[in-house]
Amino acid sequence: MIAWFAKNDVAANILLCVIMISGLYVVMNKIPVDLFPAIEQRSVQVSMSLPGASPQEVEEGISIRIEEAVQDLEGIREITSRSNEGSASVTIQVEEGFDVRQMLDDVKIRVDAISNFPVDAENLLIQVPQWRRDAIGVMIYGEYDAVTLRRFADDIRDEISALPAVSQVEISNTLPFEISIEIPEMILRQYDLTLEQVSGILRQNSTDVSAGNLKTEGGDIFIRSRGQAYRATEFADIPVITTQDGTMIKLGDIATIKDGFEETPLRMRFNGVPTVEIEVFRTGDESIVEVTEAVRQYIEQKQSQMPQGMTIDYWRDRSEPIKARLETLTKSAWQGALLVIILLALFLRPSVAFWVCLGIPMTFMGAFLFMPLFDVSLNLMSLFAFILVLGIVVDDAIVTGENVYSHLQRGEDPLQAAIKGTQEVAVPVTFGILTTAAAFLPLAFQTGRGSWYAAIPFVIIPVLLFSLIESKFILPAHLKRVKPRLPGQKPSKFSMVQQKIATSLERMIERFYQPALAQAMRWRYATWVAMFAALLIIIGAIASGQTKFIFFPRVQSEVATANVVMPAGTAFESTDRIVAAMTVHAKSLQEKYRDTDTGESVVRNIYSISGGRNSTTGRVQIDLIPPESRPIDVSTREIVNEWRQLVGQVAGAEQLNYRAEIGGWGGSPIDIELKGRDVDALSELGEKLKDQLRGYAAVSDIEDSLSDGKEELQLELKPEARLLGLDLNTVARQVRQAVFGFEVQRVQRGREEVRVMVRYPLEARQSIETLEQMMIRIGPNQEVPLWQVADVFPGLSPNTILRVDRQRTLTVSADFDKEGGNLSLVQEEVGRWLSDEIAAYPGTYFEMAGEARDQQESSQGLLVGSAALAILIYILLAIPFKSYSQPIIVMSVIPFGLVGAVIGHWIMGMDLTLLSFMGMLALSGVVVNDSLVLVDYVNQKRKQGVSLKEAVYNAGGRRFRPVLLTSLTTFAGLMPLLFEKSTQAQFLIPMAVSLGFGILFATLITLFIVPVNYLILEDIKAYLRRYKSDMKGLIKAKSTS
The missing domain is CATH 3.30.70.1430 (Multidrug efflux transporter AcrB pore domain)
Structure with a gap:
């Protein structure tokens, strides 16, 4: 196949064009764009x-x-x-x-x-909860009442839904519509009515009834009565009772009818003005850029049609950070590609370098073909994968091209040089690609937060496989066009520069590397001990905590959020005042970080919500300009810390936390579940745990899931009630209907389902005194006040009851400053303290949740992946070597690559993270490529009759250039990313550091440790052969004697 494609360059070019055009079509039309990959909801x-x-x-x-x-x-x-x-x-x-x-x-x-x-x-x-891809928010705000704003929002929602680029739109953070019919107790008694009777009357009169079909000569005519009421005015016209003098009493005569929202307080403000938010989502393969552009164009056109004093604007355009991050990483990719091309051109002939680099876009387009099959979008992770593989993808082409170039230098025919040079390295190159692909494979099976990085192997592995196709079938057809330099031909200036570099490299090999290699081979055991000692030092530094380890680094967001939860029963107005105060402090930051020249502030918008489903909760969100575009140099973390200091302690607040990072779905840094049947014991232990956590300076925002409880009134039936024929269920049901209300029906108004409720007026439901005076019906025209038949006692009811695995559970969670403390150490210390403390509470136990649980799952996944990877790499090496022992020589370089990865983190001043270890896992497959090429060369020369030491010695010199070049291109491809400053790219850099510096260090080690280990292995084999021979001689001598 190699020779056929080399001779038939038309077939090679058609294959190249098909892959390029198909991949380009897919990336333009079939691959959606996201900031982060979607997480499977399990x-x-x-x-x-x-x-x-x-x-x-x-x-x-x-x-x-x-x-x-x-x-x-x-x-x-x-x-x-x-x-x-x-x-x-x-x-x-x-x-x-x-x-x-x-x-x-x-x-x-x-x-x-x-x-x-x-x-x-x-x-x-x-x-199954769906992963919702937010695209953009639309704010309708102005000094209008909530019902007016909502009705405008309904119309705007429908108009946005009709846009061709938009398919899913919702009004968020709003209450359901409700028609509340309020009738005082006195009016009910006046007309001898009950709420239940009124409800029945309304239900009978507010309805549409089908009466069948009328058969006529012209056809069937449908008959139905139309009596369904939809608005407050229509309900007001419904007759309720007719008096003895014939007067018709309508509902509007005896009731106050409110057409509004549920009786749940909610207040939303956008930059201090009442607002309603519309959320636009991206679904399927829709482009988030197209969706947001369509919505923003609509907003520009709609603004002129809005009533005076009402404004429409966008909020949190998610395409902005996506475009900025993708632009940043694309720039890193192009810069890395340029560095790779320059390096190849310096060490190889420019024509050879050109054909080698042509494989980069071809392999990328090939990977695009498979991304939709694996449900991989173009996001921060997948683009990062392309950058990671940028320098690796040319490794096989470099080895092939360099070998073909060597044949050309010896004056061989270009076609034969292309065929022979490709075939000579086909086996090591093929298995080198397979080991590299295998190294990334475990990332696809990570669980917990590790699943976030599953997109990486689904990009890198197709790229590597297509690079194998390119280097075997397309590259030889192009390299045959490279003409050898004719004798006496005047070299170009660039060729002269290249020749100087090549000469300098050869001189370095001869003067420095090969003498050093000879000494290492001579003192091979001392060399091995020295390198092993360096490995132990690095392992000791990690184990002792000298190298800081942050399993999940913070990914800063462009939105900072403050959440407050007040004790159950707190008046809504009190909660709203606290939210308003937090908003004032946010506005002060908006003014503080405003550029005096341009007038632009780092804080773009402020959105606050008070109440909602729970009247004791509040939230304030600050929308920030992306860090790389800010007019003032200030980080999101600094703004949040300053905001926390300005707000200070909120008196009585049960929870107050600040968040400004993406990816909080894995739980809090500290999250501990206390489980048991004794709620009082859980509460007491929870308070002790919170006190213990307060002793750590890096711990903040400590909170638990157990509130102080909401005040409640408990009814206890008096003995005389039973004499009147009442039971507790009857009394409780009448009280519930009066206070909560009696649902009449639900009517459909457009998209909205509106609940119709009959109840007492609000003022009759706001005090214990009015409740006790409530009349309880005991029969026709007979009633007694509640206080005569039941006692009312005050009590407390928990706001929320949490159960985990069918056990009452109390969670204690907290935030942690990962830059200022060691989270793993604190988790370990708190776990030990809790193990001792919990012994005093029989039947109670605890579990570490949140990040601790995710860390355990991800660590187990890495360990299993590492073991499986080691076995797979061994198998992939044993097959081409046809040896059980030689794979050990190649794999011996892996631990030293890890040493380089850790040293790289020291040099860059970075902490080790989960991605650092994932990078090390991937590094294991990459570093063996150079070792494989070296060992394969030694094996070939030994088959040709060259002595062991000479073959090992010559292998180092002969393969020095391709080994060095593959390592330099890998590092060069990653270099722009290593120095990237954008906020959300920071957490990716540790993986690039592990790969880049690990490759560089492993290259240096490979050129010494592989020859040394090869000789040591042969020493062991020779010793075993001598031992076996001596044993046979000894046995034979004993048998003859």
Whole structure:
């Protein structure tokens, strides 16, 4: 095949063009653009509502029943339930290796079979949470009431949905519409009505009824009555009762009808002005750039049509950081490619360097063909993978091209030189590519946060395989065009420079490298001991903590968020005042970091939310300009720290935390689950744990999942109530209908489902006194006040009940300054303290969650991947060598590559991270390539009859240039990324450091340790042969005697 393609350059060029054109088409039309890869959701979520119920009622009526129904399903990793006021959420984590969709079907069957849910339970939803790709936010804001803003937002949402580039739009952080019909108790008594009776009357009169078809000669005519009410005015016209004098009393005569939102306080502000947010998402293969451009064009056109005092603007255009990051990494890729081309041109003939470099775009286009098959988008990770492989991808072409170039220098025919030079190194080059591909393969099977990097092997492996095709079938057809330099031909100036470099390199090999190699071969055991000692020193530095290890580095975002949670029962206005104060401090930062020349501030917008589903929560978000574009040099972390200091301690706040990083789905840096049946014991232990954490300077934002509890009123039936024929259920149900309300019906208005409620006026539901005066019906025209039949006692109800694996659970979490402390050490110390402390609480135990759990899972994945990789590399080396021992020579260089990786982190002043170790894992397959080429050359020469030491010695000199060149190109391809300053590229750099510096150090080691190990292995073989021979002689001597 090699000879056929070399002779048939038309076929080689057609193959090249097909790959290039196909790949270009796919990348332009089939590969979506994202900032980060989508993460597979390995969980099933069950949610259900129980309006008006306390968390305990929700726990007993919904959460526990769902847990018990699904707990024995195979493949469940963990069951977590949260019981809140009026709603339950149960999340079922699925073990790796089990089908999430199958688990979804199994859960649906089990939950659908539950027959004893509370009567009022509704809105059962069972789903696999979807990875939502936010594209851009649209803000409609102005000094208008919430209903007016919402109705404008509804129209704008529909218009944006109609844009050709947009497919999914939602109004976010808003409340459902509700029609509230409020009737005072006095009016009800006046007309001898109950809320339930009013509800029944409305239900009968607010409806559309089909009356069948009228058969006529002209056809069927459909008959139906139209009585459904949709608006407050229509409900007001419904007749409720007719008096004895014939007067018709309508609902509007006895009730106050409010057409608005649910009775849940919510206040949203954009730059201090009331607002409604519309969120636009990207789905499928849609381009986020096209989606955001379409929305921003719409906003520009719509602005002139908005009412006076109302503004429409965009918020958090996610395409901006994507374009900036991709532009930055693309620039790094082009700079790296340019450095690779320059290096190749300096060491090889320019024509040879050109044909070698032509393989780079071809292999990249080949990888683009496979990206849609693996569901890989063009994102920060996949582009980073292209940069990683930039210098590696030409390794096989360099070895092939350099060998062909050597044949040309000896005056051989270009075609024969191309064929022979390619065939000579075909085996080591092929298996070298396979070992490199194998090195990246374990990254595809990482779990936990390690799965974030799964896109890397799905890019690198196709690139390497296409490089193998290019170096075997396309490159030889091009290299045959390289003409040898004729005798007496005047060299060009560039050729003269190149010749000087080549001469200098040869002189260095002869004067420095080969004498040093001879000494290393002579003192091979001392050399081996010295290198092994260096390896032990590095391992000791890591184990002792001298080299800092941050498993998950912080990825700074362009959005800083502050969240506050006040104690349950806190008035909404109190929470809103705190949010307003946090917003004021954010505005002060906006002014502080405003450029005096341009007027541009680092802080672009401020968005705050008070209340919502929980009136005691608040959030403030600051939208920041990307770090590389900021008019003032200040980091996101510095802004957040200053914001935290300005806000200070919020009196009474249960939780107050600040976040400004991407990728928080793995949990907090410190996250500990306390489990047991005794809630008081969990609470006491949780307080002790928080006190212990406060002793660490690097720990901040300490919080737990157990609130102080919401005030509640508990009813206890009096003995005389039973004499009146009342039971607790009857009394409680009448109280619930009066306070929470009686649902009449739900009507569909456009996209919105509107709940119609009948209840007492708000002022009748705001004090214990009015509640006690509430009248309880005991029969027709008979009623008594509540205080006569029941006692009302104050109490506390937990705001949220958390259960993990069917156990009551208290979580204690905290943030951690990873630059200022050692997280692993703190986690270890806290774990030891907790193990001792928990002995005083029988039946209670703890588990490390959050980052600690992710770290354990990722570490296990790395260990398993490392073991599998070592076996795979050994197999791939043993096959071409046809030897069980020689793969050990090649693999012996791997630990020294790791030494280089650690030294590289020292030089760059960086901490070791998860990506550092992933880089080391990938390095294991890359560094063996040079060793493989050396050992293969020694084996070839020994087959030709050259002595062992001469073959080993000559191998170093003969393969010095390709070994050096492959290492330099790999490092050159990574160099621009190593010095990249953009914020979100920082966490990628440790992997590039591991690869780049590991390759450089391994090259130096390879040129000495491989010859030394080859000789040591032969010494061992010779010793074993002598020992075996001596044993045979001894046995023979004994047998003859």
